[in-house]
Amino acid sequence: MTTNTSEGQVGFADLDLAPEIQRALTALGYEEPTPIQQEAIPPLLAGNDLLGQAATGTGKTAAFALPVIQRIAAEGKGKGPRALVLVPTRELAIQVSEAVHRYGTDLGVRVLPVYGGQPIGRQLRELQRGVDVVVATPGRALDHIARGTLPLDGLRTVVLDEADEMLDMGFAEDIDSILENVPSDRQTVLFSATMPSRIDSMARKHLSDPVRVRIEREAPAPGEAPRxxxxxxxxxxxxxxxxxxxxxxxxxxxxxxxxxxxxxxxxxxxxxxxxxxxxxxxxxxxxxxxxxxxxxxxxxxxxxxxxxxxxxxxxxxxxxxxxxxxxxxxxxxxxxxxxxxxxxxxxxxxxxxxxxxxxxxxxxxxxxxxxxxxxxxxxxxxxVADLRARRLELTRAALHESLLEDEDLERFRVVVETLGDEFDVMDVALAAVKLAHESGGAAFDEEEIPELAPRDRDRGDRGRGGDRDRGQRGRPRGRTSPGMTRLFVGAGRSAGVRPQDLVGAIAGETRLSGRDIGAIEIADRFSLVEVPEEAADDVVRAMRGANVKGRRAQVRRERDQSR
The missing domain is CATH 3.40.50.300 (P-loop containing nucleotide triphosphate hydrolases)
Structure with missing residues (x-):
């Protein structure tokens, strides 16, 4: 089943949400559900799996969080988590965790964000005390599963949020491993801003007869500008x-x-x-x-x-x-x-x-x-002429607003009258406007910017590519891409390391996504990975306690950047 935004708008009271949840939403200033919430909440409350496509910022978090909270309240809490939300980044883990906490305060729902870069001791203590919802990055979730500190047998709902981002970051195998170990009768929810074929394949593999919800940005009416x-x-x-x-x-x-x-x-x-x-x-x-x-x-x-x-x-x-x-x-x-x-x-x-x-x-x-x-x-x-005209328009608008709203103009009358004895009042006004105009706005170059035509193919790209050594990803061997730094990883082909293993390990412990990671070279006993220069030190620090292909590996900047 596929739904869109053509339905009439309803209120939160029409979605069969618990009174405690409705009170929390009212206290937070929510007046009516967004389209994704309107379409997703009813089938999720009914227990259906759901595949949702909606752009960032359309209210997806509440769309899955509210049904999760209500289900926990209705079915009761267990010894372990009742819901697991997988997200691509630590920032999103924190953001989703805070939202779940706000929505579920009156129902006493306990939520814990679990992500790399945070001391694992605190996470272990909170998990031992008991939580109802875990919001985790896939790499850190697998770490806890391996330790036996994140029990999965009590899970009733699994949510994959920003699934396209997680795939881009190399988490496909981690997600498969996690979902293969959760109860088969759980409810599975997948949200993605885009819907490439990989997402559809994941949905067919892990979701059972899902309700499909696609929320497109509202098309403008004829003659109106797009949102x-x-x-x-x-x-x-x-x-x-x-x-x-x-x-x-x-x-x-x-x-x-x-x-x-x-x-x-x-x-x-x-x-x-x-x-x-x-x-x-x-x-x-x-x-x-x-x-x-x-x-x-x-x-x-x-x-x-x-x-x-x-x-x-x-x-x-x-x-x-x-x-x-x-x-x-x-x-x-x-x-x-x-x-x-x-x-x-x-x-x-x-x-x-x-x-x-x-x-x-x-x-x-x-x-x-x-x-x-x-x-x-x-x-x-x-x-330059466009810019001058725009700045004059801004000056006119500012003066117009001042004349309409400023009730304290009278104290300047003496200046105008004094100058009016010597100059024409229009000239006085023109001088005042000039001063106001020149006092606002940033400096800009007086030279015209040349108009350039698009080029379908850059000559500098011709001839690039070609065959690369097996186990490589990205640029030809020996050159570091602009703005990137190579890191040495003390694990290579003999340990079964593949490019996706390195991408997943780094993305799971840092803010980087798979798209941020550059060329990868895998030798027999070590690997070289390009990361953005600005993130290199953070990656080295984050990877000190992390595993690559199930084993600890030394990670440092490559000593010889000229090799």
């Missing part, structure tokens, strides 16, 4: 910062995330933007958790309006008043694009997604269009 306005600009690398500044001036975002590929790029761009008068904050893997919290606090508090971040560092964050997502580089995978732009246009609000592409990245834009089924319009970077 997320997508656009792309073809810009040379040397002009990207200037083009970004002009777009920020024209768009005037309330809050925006600018995605970059590397830590160095984040630092350089945030410094450039601050130098031009914007309030930008950098977020990348080189920041401590305390620094990260301060950055997010400034963004949420309105003392900063731009977050310049890497994909890795931005994973799991949620900014309520976010209006713009800007891809400073084209995302390397269509799924990444979908997840990024899903951060705006939520809960009926309008959002803007902008991509800056170099001519050689045009084919990547085409891949995104094919994957999403939507055209990303190519637009021209605003000219």
């Amino acid at each position: 997320i306005r997508e656009s792309a600009y073809i810009v040379g690398r040397a002009q990207k910062a200037a083009a970004l500044g002009r777009l920020l001036d024209v768009e005037s975002p309330e809050a925006a995330i600018v995605f970059c590929r590397t830590r160095d790029q984040v630092d350089q761009l945030s410094e450039t933007l601050n130098g031009r008068g914007y309030r930008a904050e950098a977020l990348h893997g080189g920041l401590s958790q305390e620094q990260r919290d301060r950055v997010m606090g400034r963004l949420r508090g309105g003392t900063a309006d731009l977050l310049v971040a890497t994909d890795v560092a931005a994973r799991g964050i949620d900014v309520e008043h976010l209006t713009h997502v800007i891809n400073y580089d084209v995302p390397s995978a269509p799924e990444s694009y979908v997840h990024r732009i899903g951060r705006v246009g939520r809960a009926g609000r309008e959002g803007v997604a902008i991509t800056l592409a170099e001519p050689r990245e045009s084919r990547m834009l085409k891949a995104i269009e094919r994957a999403t089924g939507r055209k990303v319009p190519l637009e021209k970077v605003p000219s």
Whole structure:
């Protein structure tokens, strides 16, 4: 069965949710269910398996969490967990855990997030005391299962949240191993923002006659603008910062995330933007958790309006008043694009997604269009004249608002009257407008940004590829990709290590996804893995206590980067 959003809207009271859950939702300010909640909650309360497709930020967490909580309350608590929620990242584990706690407070539901990078001792103690819902990354869940500290025999519900992300991170085998050991009569729920063939195969393997729910973004009425306005600009690398500044001036975002590929790029761009008068904050893997919290606090508090971040560092964050997502580089995978732009246009609000592409990245834009089924319009970077006109419009709007709302203008009358004795009042007004206009807005380059045409194929890509040694993934042997660092892993082919084992081990213990991990070379007794430079030290620290193919392996930076 497949449902969509064509049904009429209903209230939470119409979904047969327990009074305690309805009270919690009312206290949290929830007024009516989102489309995914409206369509998913009834079949889940009825005990059906469910395969759901909905974009990030559409309310999927409540869609599965509320039925899970109600089932636990109705059937009673057991010695072990009654529900297991598998998620791709530690940030999402924390986010889902907090949501379950808020929804289930009045029913006394106990929830525990379980993820890598956190001391396992605390998790062991909480599991021993007893929890009802475990929200875990697959790697750490398997670790606890192997230790015998995460009993599965009492599970009534298993949820796979952001399943496409988990597959991208190399967790397919881990998920299979977990699901093969849970009770066969459990309820299985799978949510994914995208629905590639791999997800459909997983659903056929692990779900039993599932209800299929697909929630697409609401199509605009004829003549209306789409909820997320997508656009792309073809810009040379040397002009990207200037083009970004002009777009920020024209768009005037309330809050925006600018995605970059590397830590160095984040630092350089945030410094450039601050130098031009914007309030930008950098977020990348080189920041401590305390620094990260301060950055997010400034963004949420309105003392900063731009977050310049890497994909890795931005994973799991949620900014309520976010209006713009800007891809400073084209995302390397269509799924990444979908997840990024899903951060705006939520809960009926309008959002803007902008991509800056170099001519050689045009084919990547085409891949995104094919994957999403939507055209990303190519637009021209605003000219100097466009920018001047926009700034004049902003000045006019600010003055108009001041005239309408400011009741304290009278104290300035003496200035106007004094100058009016010497100059024409119109000239006085013009001078005042000029001062107001010049005092606002960031500096911008007066040079026009050249208009470039997209290029279907970059000459520099020709001839690349070819055969690679068995056990490799990515670039030809001996070269490190830009922005990446190679790590030495003390386990190789003789230990049965495969590329997917290394991807799964690293992704399970860090913020990295499978797409973030670069080339892999597997020798007989060791392996070399490319990771983003900004995340290298975090990966080394996180992997100290982790297993690769069931055994501990030394992980460090490769000593000879020139080999």
